[in-house]
Amino acid sequence: MPSMVQNGPRNNPQAQKPHSNFPNKPRNPNSMARRERIKRQRESLPIASVKELLVEEVKTHDILIIVGETGSGKTTQLPQFLFNAGFCCDGKVIGITQPRRVAAVSVAKRVAEECEVELGQKVGYSIRFDDKTSSFTRIKYMTDGLLLREALLDPYLSRYSVIIVDEAHERTVHTDVLLGLLKNVHNVRSNFIKDHDNMDDKKSNNRTMKGKGTGTQCTSFLKHCHGRKFPPLKLIIMSASLDARVFSDYFGCARAIHIEGRQHHVDILYAFHPEPDYLDATLVTIFQIHLEETPGDILVFLTGQEEIESVERLVQEQLHKLPEANRKLLTVPIFSSLPSEQQMRVFMPASPGHRKVILATNIAETSLTIPGIKYVIDPGFVKARSYDPVKGMESLIIVPTSKAQALQRSGRAGREGPGKCFRLYPECEFEKLEDSTKPEIKRCNLSNVILQLKALGVDDIIGFDFMEKPPRAAIIKSLEHLFLLGALTDDCKLSEPIGHQMARLPLDPIYSKALILASQFNCLEEMLITVAMLSVESIFYAPREKKDEARTAMKCFASPDGDHLTLVNVYRAVDRLLEKRKMEVVNEKNLHGKNEKFLRNWCKENFINGRSLRHACDIHSQIRGHVEQMGLCISSCGDDHLQFRRCLAASFFFNAALKQPEGTYRALASGQVVQIHPSSVLFQSKAECIIFNELVQTTNKYIRNLTRIDYLWLTELAPHYYAMQS
DNA sequence: GAGCACTGC
Numbered sequence: 001m002p003s004m005v006q007n008g009p010r011n012n013p014q015a016q017k018p019h020s021n022f023p024n025k026p027r028n029p030n031s032m033a034r035r036e037r038i039k040r041q042r043e044s045l046p047i048a049s050v051k052e053l054l055v056e057e058v059k060t061h062d063i064l065i066i067v068g069e070t071g072s073g074k075t076t077q078l079p080q081f082l083f084n085a086g087f088c089c090d091g092k093v094i095g096i097t098q099p100r101r102v103a104a105v106s107v108a109k110r111v112a113e114e115c116e117v118e119l120g121q122k123v124g125y126s127i128r129f130d131d132k133t134s135s136f137t138r139i140k141y142m143t144d145g146l147l148l149r150e151a152l153l154d155p156y157l158s159r160y161s162v163i164i165v166d167e168a169h170e171r172t173v174h175t176d177v178l179l180g181l182l183k184n185v186h187n188v189r190s191n192f193i194k195d196h197d198n199m200d201d202k203k204s205n206n207r208t209m210k211g212k213g214t215g216t217q218c219t220s221f222l223k224h225c226h227g228r229k230f231p232p233l234k235l236i237i238m239s240a241s242l243d244a245r246v247f248s249d250y251f252g253c254a255r256a257i258h259i260e261g262r263q264h265h266v267d268i269l270y271a272f273h274p275e276p277d278y279l280d281a282t283l284v285t286i287f288q289i290h291l292e293e294t295p296g297d298i299l300v301f302l303t304g305q306e307e308i309e310s311v312e313r314l315v316q317e318q319l320h321k322l323p324e325a326n327r328k329l330l331t332v333p334i335f336s337s338l339p340s341e342q343q344m345r346v347f348m349p350a351s352p353g354h355r356k357v358i359l360a361t362n363i364a365e366t367s368l369t370i371p372g373i374k375y376v377i378d379p380g381f382v383k384a385r386s387y388d389p390v391k392g393m394e395s396l397i398i399v400p401t402s403k404a405q406a407l408q409r410s411g412r413a414g415r416e417g418p419g420k421c422f423r424l425y426p427e428c429e430f431e432k433l434e435d436s437t438k439p440e441i442k443r444c445n446l447s448n449v450i451l452q453l454k455a456l457g458v459d460d461i462i463g464f465d466f467m468e469k470p471p472r473a474a475i476i477k478s479l480e481h482l483f484l485l486g487a488l489t490d491d492c493k494l495s496e497p498i499g500h501q502m503a504r505l506p507l508d509p510i511y512s513k514a515l516i517l518a519s520q521f522n523c524l525e526e527m528l529i530t531v532a533m534l535s536v537e538s539i540f541y542a543p544r545e546k547k548d549e550a551r552t553a554m555k556c557f558a559s560p561d562g563d564h565l566t567l568v569n570v571y572r573a574v575d576r577l578l579e580k581r582k583m584e585v586v587n588e589k590n591l592h593g594k595n596e597k598f599l600r601n602w603c604k605e606n607f608i609n610g611r612s613l614r615h616a617c618d619i620h621s622q623i624r625g626h627v628e629q630m631g632l633c634i635s636s637c638g639d640d641h642l643q644f645r646r647c648l649a650a651s652f653f654f655n656a657a658l659k660q661p662e663g664t665y666r667a668l669a670s671g672q673v674v675q676i677h678p679s680s681v682l683f684q685s686k687a688e689c690i691i692f693n694e695l696v697q698t699t700n701k702y703i704r705n706l707t708r709i710d711y712l713w714l715t716e717l718a719p720h721y722y723a724m725q726s
Numbered sequence: 727g728a729g730c731a732c733t734g735c
Contacts, residue, residue: 099732099733099734100732100733100734101733101734127734128734128735143733143734143735144733144734145733145734145735146734146735148734148735149735170732170733172732172733172734173733173734174733174734174735303731304729304730304731305729305730305731306728306729306730309729335730335731336730336731336732336733337730361731361732362731362732363731363732365731365732366732366733367732367733382731383730383731383732384731385730385731385732396730396731398731440732440733448735452735505735506734506735507735535735537730538730542729544729619735622735675728677728677729678727678728678729679728679729679730683727683728684727696730698728698729698730699728699729700728702728704730
């Protein structure tokens with residue numbers, strides 16, 4: 001930990017004048033007051049008092065771990081400190097990665113305002129479908145996935161002088177892969193300099209590059225520097241929790257420093273005894289707070305939509321049994337598949353004298369911050385996704401939270417003032433929890449990760465220096481899978497052209513393969529729509545109370561062949577609708593805004609999730625662009641659905657299932673008995689042979705997104721897989 | 727006849 005000694009202002013000859021090249025915004029009294037306020041806020045942040053010290057640490061250490069508690073200001077301030085200290089000379093960029101899109105956007109906006117520049121000039125952000133950067137951008141916020149994509153085009157990340165990985169403790173797959181990549185890039189870039197500074201140095205270890213100037217080589221996977229000179233990369237890993245050691249160890253005992261946060265005190269209260277029914281305990285606690293505690297809203301963490309809806313019902317029932325005066329309690333559900341308009345309700349204050357109780361999934365843990373929360377109820381459970389590589393099956397199972405997660409949840413009560421957190425389990429149970437949640441990379445399908453690493457030049461996946469190695473079985477299974485898809489050659493290299501084309505597409509590898517095949521089956525139009533629609537959250541939204549209406553609405557789009565063509569039908573209906581509207585209202589003002597509203601209403605009437613649909617449209621146009629660039633032939637099979645279904649069979653042959661006498665299905669690859677998910681249009685039809693996209697274990701082993709195919713197509717179209725089976 | 731935490735290219 002650094003001492004908190006303050007250094008005087010430095011006269012740094014390297015320092016650039018802040019935003020000297022960029023137009024300032026016009027000044028008026030309002031904005032003056034706002035600027036004053038922002039200045040005061042910045043100066044009062046805990047990080048402000050250690051500014052010089054931090055800059056000094058970055059100058060003297062190439063890799064730095066910063067543990068900053070909530071509210072320290074690290075995300076917004078550190079990049080500005082570094083910019084002012086001259087880290088952007090020669091046009092170099094400071095890159096800051098975030099696991100989430102909204103965070104990248106909102107932080108960039110804030111920092112642009114603090115710097116008094118227009119967004120996209122000195123300060124910008126870049127996320128998928130939305131790039132607000134320019135050649136002037138020096139502080140660039142982005143998602144970690146986007147930086148990974150950038151690395152495919154620029155393996156040395158040569159435009160960056162500093163890369164800051166924020167929220168590293170969340171350990172998303174992207175963060176973990178990025179850390180491995182950055183460790184390598186850092187080695188290569190600093191060794192390059194060392195090599196030049198000390199050409200006679202014979203003490204080269206296995207990481208030092210050999211050769212001089214051009215033809216430089218290194219044993220890392222980044223093999224060729226092409227004689228270009230790269231300045232060393234400064235790497236800063238920022239984490240919110242106290243697990244600095246794992247990061248420090250991974251980066252060769254890197255220096256770790258701690259910055260105080262600014263969080264109000266939260267009282268943690270535990271249950272005396274284990275609760276056999278945590279939903280019941282939740283209900284009791286809600287009313288206990290409502291009737292006994294001072295004003296302030298309640299945030300309850302539940303595992304899923306079903307729990308949320310049932311607690312909501314129970315609260316309403318109980319409420320009616322109370323005297324009129326005690327009924328001033330408002331329930332607001334929030335979970336990710338809820339349409340945006342309904343999600344917005346959590347941000348609206350309750351009417352005067354009322355208390356709001358927000359029933360939320362994990363979405364409220366990190367993704368969104370709800371104002372006004374004073375009480376948190378944490379039953380201690382979460383629905384977690386895991387992956388069984390042998391069965392090729394995902395599962396969504398309710399498990400206890402980790403300690404870090406419990407801490408994160410309780411912190412939600414202390415954002416605006418002192419709060420209370422009710423953990424519905426005894427304190428001794430807390431001690432038994434895992435310290436942190438298992439990193440995602442250890443519990444997911446690795447096909448995508450491996451394809452990307454291969455494209456980055458990593459030949460030896462098992463030997464790759466992951467911060468935490470995924471299970472060997474998962475790596476091998478995914479390698480096998482990629483090989484079967486034709487993405488890898490016999491010696492496990494990326495194949496040409498298929499493997500390289502697949503790596504270029506920002507899609508699940510199996511979907512990329514489907515696109516490549518579709519150009520041969522003359523149904524690429526249909527397949528583009530299909531993979532875009534399969535890449536988003538469920539397109540159909542059926543609220544419990546309008547189940548029947550929703551089913552009727554879905555029937556208008558249903559195809560007897562299965563869910564894939566049903567999705568195509570929905571997309572085309574939207575296309576036709578907008579096309580027709582374009583003809584009707586040529587001269588209207590604000591057409592875009594009106595179209596938005598028109599589409600929103602249409603979605604509502606047809607029980608379609610507008611957010612998912614928009615997302616699918618964005619993906620569709622992005623992927624279409626890629627596919628055109630690759631020179632694939634975009635044509636439509638028209639009404640010849642046979643071609644399309646055969647193409648699906650050729651692409652998803654790995655996921656085929658056969659009907660069994662008793663009406664269940666047997667997945668051919670693993671032999672497991674599975675059931676059709678009731679949301680499928682084929683739920684009642686019981687086709688003999690089907691291909692599916694997902695196999696997920698919840699209450700049963702369900703297959704989702706199906707199309708009926710002819711069994712004989714499998715041996716015909718995927719002989720390399722089925723010939724050896726039969 | 728079920729129900730699906732979250733994020734990302």
